[in-house]
Amino acid sequence: MKKLSVFITLLSITSLGAMAQNNASPYSQLGIGDLEDGFYNRTSGLANTGIAYRSNRYLINNNPASFSALTDQYFTVETGIRGSIVNYYGTPVSPSSNQSGDITFRKLIMGIKLSKHWGSSIGLVPFSTQNYEFNVPYYLQGSASEIANHYYQGHGSVNKAYWANSYEFFHHLSIGIDAGYLFGQLDQKDILQNPSTGASLTSTTNTVDLNNLFINYGLQLYGKLGKKWDYSLGATFSNKTDLFASTNRVVLASDSSTLQNQELSQTYLTLPTTFGVGVSLTHKQKYTFLADFKHQDWDAVQNKNTYPGKDYTLGNSNKGSFGFEISKKKTFYNNKVELSYFQTGVYYGTTYLQINGQQIKDKGVTIGFGVNSLKSPLAYSIVFQYGIKGTQANNLIQERYANFTFVVNYGSLWFTKGKKYD
Amino acid sequence: MTINNYLKKGRLFLLSSVLALFYLVSCQKQPTVTFGSTYVGDNNGANIVVVDTGTVNMFTVFVDTTATAGTGYLQVGNFDDPYLGKISTRAFLQIAPPSSPTVGVNDHFDSLGMILLFKKSNPFYGDSTVTQTIVVNQVDTLYELPAFSSGFNSRSSLSIDPSQLGSTSVEILPNIPYTSQGAGDTVRIRLADTLGLQLYQMIYNQSDTILNSTKWLKWFHGLCISPGASSTGAISGFQDSAIMRIYYHKAGVYSVPAFIDFNITNRTYQFNNITKTQPVGYPLHNLILATQNPQIPPATPSSATVNAGYVQTMNGLNVKLTFPYLNDIAKRPDYLSVLRAELTVRPDLKSFNTSRPLPPQIEVYATDLNNLIGSPITGSAGVQTGNLVVDFLHPLNMVYTYDVTTFVKAQIVNTDPNAKLNGLMLSMPSPSGTTSFARAVLADATYPVNQRVTLSVYYISLYPHN
Numbered sequence: 039m040k041k042l043s044v045f046i047t048l049l050s051i052t053s054l055g056a057m058a059q060n061n062a063s064p065y066s067q068l069g070i071g072d073l074e075d076g077f078y079n080r081t082s083g084l085a086n087t088g089i090a091y092r093s094n095r096y097l098i099n100n101n102p103a104s105f106s107a108l109t110d111q112y113f114t115v116e117t118g119i120r121g122s123i124v125n126y127y128g129t130p131v132s133p134s135s136n137q138s139g140d141i142t143f144r145k146l147i148m149g150i151k152l153s154k155h156w157g158s159s160i161g162l163v164p165f166s167t168q169n170y171e172f173n174v175p176y177y178l179q180g181s182a183s184e185i186a187n188h189y190y191q192g193h194g195s196v197n198k199a200y201w202a203n204s205y206e207f208f209h210h211l212s213i214g215i216d217a218g219y220l221f222g223q224l225d226q227k228d229i230l231q232n233p234s235t236g237a238s239l240t241s242t243t244n245t246v247d248l249n250n251l252f253i254n255y256g257l258q259l260y261g262k263l264g265k266k267w268d269y270s271l272g273a274t275f276s277n278k279t280d281l282f283a284s285t286n287r288v289v290l291a292s293d294s295s296t297l298q299n300q301e302l303s304q305t306y307l308t309l310p311t312t313f314g315v316g317v318s319l320t321h322k323q324k325y326t327f328l329a330d331f332k333h334q335d336w337d338a339v340q341n342k343n344t345y346p347g348k349d350y351t352l353g354n355s356n357k358g359s360f361g362f363e364i365s366k367k368k369t370f371y372n373n374k375v376e377l378s379y380f381q382t383g384v385y386y387g388t389t390y391l392q393i394n395g396q397q398i399k400d401k402g403v404t405i406g407f408g409v410n411s412l413k414s415p416l417a418y419s420i421v422f423q424y425g426i427k428g429t430q431a432n433n434l435i436q437e438r439y440a441n442f443t444f445v446v447n448y449g450s451l452w453f454t455k456g457k458k459y460d
Numbered sequence: 461m462t463i464n465n466y467l468k469k470g471r472l473f474l475l476s477s478v479l480a481l482f483y484l485v486s487c488q489k490q491p492t493v494t495f496g497s498t499y500v501g502d503n504n505g506a507n508i509v510v511v512d513t514g515t516v517n518m519f520t521v522f523v524d525t526t527a528t529a530g531t532g533y534l535q536v537g538n539f540d541d542p543y544l545g546k547i548s549t550r551a552f553l554q555i556a557p558p559s560s561p562t563v564g565v566n567d568h569f570d571s572l573g574m575i576l577l578f579k580k581s582n583p584f585y586g587d588s589t590v591t592q593t594i595v596v597n598q599v600d601t602l603y604e605l606p607a608f609s610s611g612f613n614s615r616s617s618l619s620i621d622p623s624q625l626g627s628t629s630v631e632i633l634p635n636i637p638y639t640s641q642g643a644g645d646t647v648r649i650r651l652a653d654t655l656g657l658q659l660y661q662m663i664y665n666q667s668d669t670i671l672n673s674t675k676w677l678k679w680f681h682g683l684c685i686s687p688g689a690s691s692t693g694a695i696s697g698f699q700d701s702a703i704m705r706i707y708y709h710k711a712g713v714y715s716v717p718a719f720i721d722f723n724i725t726n727r728t729y730q731f732n733n734i735t736k737t738q739p740v741g742y743p744l745h746n747l748i749l750a751t752q753n754p755q756i757p758p759a760t761p762s763s764a765t766v767n768a769g770y771v772q773t774m775n776g777l778n779v780k781l782t783f784p785y786l787n788d789i790a791k792r793p794d795y796l797s798v799l800r801a802e803l804t805v806r807p808d809l810k811s812f813n814t815s816r817p818l819p820p821q822i823e824v825y826a827t828d829l830n831n832l833i834g835s836p837i838t839g840s841a842g843v844q845t846g847n848l849v850v851d852f853l854h855p856l857n858m859v860y861t862y863d864v865t866t867f868v869k870a871q872i873v874n875t876d877p878n879a880k881l882n883g884l885m886l887s888m889p890s891p892s893g894t895t896s897f898a899r900a901v902l903a904d905a906t907y908p909v910n911q912r913v914t915l916s917v918y919y920i921s922l923y924p925h926n
Contacts, residue, residue, distance in 0.1 A: 179921065180510035188505070228505030239799055240920045242505035289506045289796060289922055297506075297796045297920060 062124070062138045064170050064435050065391055065398060065428070067192050070248065070281065070307055071168030071224070073390070075357065075400075078118025078144040082421040082443050083406015084361025085383025087328040089316025090272035092212075092260060095376075095410070095417065095449055097149040097159055100330075101272050101316070102202040102214030103256035105149055105157030112151045114449035118144040121442040128428075128435040130172070144443075150452065155206040165196040165252075168224050175233060186239060189229040196222030196248050196281070204256065214256035220281060221249040239292050247284045252276065252309070263319075270318040274332075278339055280306045308339040310390075323374065328361040328383075336390040353397050357387025361404075381406040381421075389427075396434055400427040408445075417447040505922075508799055512916040515785050518769040518904040519759035521831045521885070523776040524750055529612040529731035531894045534576070534702060536594055537695030538687045539586050543811060543901050544772060545738035545745075549695055550686035552618055552733060554603050554677060555704050556725035557670050561663045566711030567718070572656025573707065574626060574649040576685070577699040584634035585897035586694030587815050591640070593688025595627040596649055599681040603729065612731035614776070620684045626651035627688060632696055651704070660706055663720065673725075695897050700730055734775060744770065744777075757831045762904035768808055771822055772899035773888035779902055780827055782883035783871065783915055790872045794921040801868035804914045805846070805860040805886065811901035814852070819898040821845035823889040824862045829881035837884065839863035845889060856910065860886075860900075868917055 066072045080096035081088030088100035092107035097116050108114070121141040147161025174188040199221070204214030229241040253276060260270035283305045289298040314332035321327075334355040361383035367374040386401040402425025410417040423441040430436045528535070534551035541547060574596050578584075597620040605612065628649045631640035639647050662670050669675045683704070704722040709715045724730065738744040743766040748758040759780055762769050769779035781803070789795060803824065812818045823845050826834035836843050839862065846860030864884065871882060886902070887893060903912045 176507075178508050178510045178918070180512065184510065186508055230506070230508055239508060240506050242922070244505075289920070291797055291920065292799065298922065 062126075062169055062171060063167075063437065064126075064130075064172055065393065066168045067170045067190065067226070068391055068393075069166075069352070070196055071166040071192075071194070073166045073355075074164045075387075076120075076144070076441075076443075077163075078120065078443055078445055079116060080408070080419065080445075080447075081328075081361070082118075082423075082445065083381030083383065083404050083408070083419065084328055084363060085359040085385040085402070085404045085423075087316065087330040087359040087361035087383055087385075089256075089274055089314050089330045089332075090258060090260075090270040090318035091316070091326075091328060092258060092270055092318075096447060097147050097161075099147060099159065099161065099163065099202070099216075101256040101258060101274050101314075102159075102216035102254060103204045103212040103258040103272065105159050105202060105214060106151075106155060106204040106206040106212040108149060108151040108157045109451070110151050110154055111451045112449060113148070113452045114150070114447060115146075115148045116445065116447045117146050118443060118445045120144050120444075122439060124437050124439040126435055126437055128430040129433055130435055157204050157206075159202045160200065162197060162199050165198045165220055165222070167195040168192045168226075169194075185233050187231040187233045187236075189227075189231050191227040191229065192224060194222060194224035194226075194246075196220055196224075198252065202254075210259060210261045212256075212258045212260075214258075216254040216256065218252040218254065219249070220252045220279075221247075223247050237292070238290075240297070241290045243288045243290075245286045245288075247286075248281050248307075250279060250281050252279050254312075266322050268320040268323070270320075272314075272316040272318070274312070274314040276309075276312045278311045278335075279309045281309055282306045310339045311335045323367065324365055326361075326363040326365065328363070330357075330359045332357045332387075334390060351392045352390050353388065353392040355388055355390040357385060357400075359383060359385035359387075375412070376410050377412070378407070378409045379419075381408075385425075393434060394432045396429055396432050398428050398434075400425060402426060402439075406443075415448055415450045417449070419443075419445045419447075421445070506796065507921045508918055509794070509921040510916055510918050511789055512914050514783060514789070514915055514917065516905055516913050516915055517782045517784060517883075518762040518902065518913060519780040519782070519831075520744070520747060520762070520765055520770045521757045521759045521778045521780050522747055522749060523757045523778070524615065526614045526734070526774055526776050527611075527894050528614045528734065528774070529616075530728040531730075531732070531891065532700050532727075533583055533697035533732075533895050534685055534700055534730070535583065535695055535697050535732040535734075535895075535897075536685050536687055537586065537592060538692040539695050539897065540692050541816070541899070543743050543766075543768070544770060544775065544777070544899060545736050545742045547695070547734065547736045547775060547897065548687065549732050549734045549897075550684055551698070551730065552599065552603070552612070552616075552682055552684050553700070553702060553724050553730045554682040554726045555680070555702075555722040556673055556676060557659075557663070557722050558720060559671075561670065561720050562666070563660065563664045563708060563720075564711055565664075567708050568711070569653075569657055569660040570707040570709060570717075571653060572651040572659065573705050574651055574683075574685075575703040575705055576647040576649070577701055578632055578634065578637050578639065578645050578647060578696060579699060580635065580637050580645075582634070582637075582699065583697030583892075583895045583897065584632070584694065585816075588633055588635075588694065589631070590693030591629050591631045591691075592694055592696065593627060593629045593691040594647065594649060595686050595688050596625045596651060597621055597623075597684045597686065598625055598655075599684055601681060603677065603682040612729065614732065614734040614774075616731055617733045618682070618684070624652075625655060625683070629688075629691075632694070634696070647698070656706055659722075660708060663706075697895060700724055700727055736775060743768065756829075759831050762906075767904045767906045768811075769886075769902040769904060770899065771819065771886055771888060771902065772897065773893035774895065774897055775899070777899070778833070778885055778887040779900075780831060780883050780885050781913065781915075782880060783868075784880045786868065786872050786915075786917070787875065787879065789917060789919060792921075794923045796920040796922050798865065798869045798872060799918040799920050800863065800865045801918065802916045803862040803864045803884065804916065805862070805900075806856075806903050806907070806911050806913060807858065808901040808903050808907075809855050809911060812855075812858075817898055818848060818850075818858065818900050819888050819892060819896060820848055820850075821889055821892060822848075822860050822886050822900060824864065825885040825887060826867060827883050827885035829878050831885075833885050833887055837862065837864055837867050839865075843889075864915070868915075872917075 098104035149159035198218040200218035202216035224246040285302040316330040336352040406421035408419030421443040535549040601619040
């Protein structure tokens with residue numbers, strides 16, 4: 039138990055740094071960056087379709103109501119790592135340098151079934167990420183012939199530390215609350231360079247600290263449809279939330295002397311009202327069909343989002359996804375134990391960014407495979423995802439990405455005094 | 461019953477595999493993306509603003525005396541400049557006989573001549589196709605400094621014998637160099653035989669005046685080489701190795717030509733006397749002259765001199781630029797700091813050509829209310845002389861440019877009441893400042909934007925965040 043505590047602490051500390059790194063995404067400069075829509079869990083192979091999904095072993099943080107499905111006295115830790123390769127297309131992209139790749143730590147969460155009907159989970163997950171580097175040549179203000187190159191850089195992330203609890207009522211209804219604390223830092227640099235030498239003329243660094251509480255509610259209704267079918271209906275909801283931003287701005291001269299170091303007045307970005315609904319149908323505990331729909335009402339908070347970008351508009355974000363899973367199980371002592379599973383999914387949605395009349399769309403497919411070790415408390419899954427985000431129209435950039443997600447799950451029964459099975 | 465001893469192995473495996481993957485996290489590269497400005501968020505970053513429309517006041521600062529002694533050149537000629545007026549220069553020099561010259565009883569005198577040498581790199585200003593008359597006169601007073609003077613200068617003059625010792629008319633082609641006398645780079649002037657015979661006899665007699673330099677200089681004070689009254693169009697700078705030569709024949713079986721040279725002596729006492737007049741109709745007619753002595757050099761605004769400033773340092777003309785509203789830039793709400801400042805000085809396009817070339821170098825100095833030349837304004841490469849590129853096909857490209865960042869950085873925050881009188885002085889550096897009559901007519905702020913003097917201040921701008 040002591041070793042496990044050390045391990046978890048170590049992971050938590052390391053993950054804070056590791057989560058901040060990700061692939062370049064030019065449009066992540068706007069708002070608080072790219073909002074994370076992956077959960078890096080059992081539903082990753084299902085195109086993250088899992089609002090209605092319930093699992094007795096895995097932490098389905100798509101919906102806080104799902105934690106009540108854990109096996110009694112079960113403790114589980116889950117971590118996810120993603121490798122990603124992105125190809126960028128469009129006229130702003132140099133054909134000779136249009137690819138980026140990275141491997142990043144995505145989450146660390148834990149869950150436990152505290153009582154027969156009460157499941158609980160804590161964890162650290164990414165909420166949004168910002169990572170961009172690009173050049174913009176500008177005419178100097180006051181000159182029609184002289185150009186300086188703005189080299190924009192932005193790195194950082196907003197993460198969520200949460201404690202979620204769910205409680206089961208009447209064996210068919212689970213209600214969950216995910217109380218999260220959003221925090222993070224975005225470092226945004228604007229370096230003006232001499233276009234011929236690349237030497238810095240001046241640079242502005244905005245360091246933005248973001249934080250606030252964030253509550254997400256979940257509900258699941260589930261039961262049997264005849265002898266062969268199981269159903270589950272799920273819903274999630276989060277109200278609009280102000281994300282406070284404290285900005286420190288440092289302006290350096292070409293000789294790196296400080297011209298200004300100023301704490302700016304606090305601004306905020308309002309996160310919109312969000313809801314999601316999902317349905318899951320399982321046939322003979324083997325074949326599962328899932329569908330999700332998520333909506334973020336950015337239109338309603340458009341006027342409140344003054345930080346940090348402009349020249350773009352926010353639009354309602356909608357996303358639909360479908361998933362299909364085949365689970366291979368074996369019966370031990372009258373109990374069905376899952377050995378492995380295969381998953382696939384598709385998704386299509388619009389992000390909250392609308393640039394030059396084009397709302398950035400995101401679509402793709404996933405395929406996943408997972409095994410549960412019978413000789414150890416570990417379970418593994420690997421997921422491949424291919425997607426296309428954005429468009430090349432109107433001088434925009436399209437990202438075609440391939441993600442490989444590796445999720446490790448550790449689980450054991452606690453409070454058994456060393457006895458696992460009677 | 462199963463005891464879960466295997467948990468230790470599982471934990472260790474999980475720990476090691478996950479931590480190993482963290483080392484891979486740093487694998488990352490970025491694409492090269494160049495956006496147009498349309499899609500860039502406003503992150504309130506600093507920008508660079510160029511201000512090149514600030515007021516630049518131009519003045520011609522006139523110094524009535526310039527250093528012309530010991531410059532290495534005998535400047536001789538008249539030049540009628542449509543901007544600067546009529547300029548005339550003549551050279552004064554002393555010569556001395558060789559030590560212990562002798563001639564034989566049967567030798568006989570031929571002639572006396574003056575030899576002036578014009579090398580390719582020597583100063584020349586004007587029309588090389590014009591025939592110039594060069595006159596030699598003898599100084600008829602003691603060749604000495606006036607009382608309370610430390611040296612000869614452009615206004616110094618000595619009385620000369622009105623009767624000429626000799627003269628010649630010659631065409632000098634400075635870039636070959638060649639003279640119309642057909643003797644390469646040499647200009648020969650036949651001098652009066654009476655003087656030649658007198659000197660020849662004195663040598664034959666071994667006169668004390670010849671043998672003793674002090675007595676010689678009291679007897680033969682010096683020479684003045686001047687342009688003929690009707691000669692105009694060019695000024696030539698001859699080498700200060702001018703020679704007065706006695707030609708004679710040595711007696712023998714065959715008579716052999718020989719000569720005795722009187723070389724220039726006391727080179728620091730050699731000086732060029734410059735006179736100028738600016739009659740009505742010349743731009744510099746309204747030039748403000750000093751009325752007292754001593755007096756700070758007067759500065760004439762360009763509005764009084766046909767909207768131009770004039771640089772001809774050897775003639776005492778330099779240009780002062782002031783920037784009276786420079787301080788206002790620092791008062792702008794978005795002003796943070798000066799990034800750099802560049803001064804572009806453009807000559808009047810009609811004012812120069814191959815006969816009236818621009819000075820290849822004009823240096824920039826600091827100056828203040830006293831209109832004196834201060835310390836040089838240095839750039840990254842040190843002293844700046846304008847980087848003029850000669851391109852007569854594209855005369856708009858013929859400009860002088862200077863990095864004046866250090867000056868502007870200091871001046872922009874200078875709130876002293878006299879700060880508006882601080883400025884930049886444009887002057888030809890040594891040696892051209894004392895040897896060349898090349899001049900620049902600099903366009904003031906009334907000229908079209910691309911033809912006038914411009915101070916471009918690049919400052920780092922950041923609008924206050926609300």
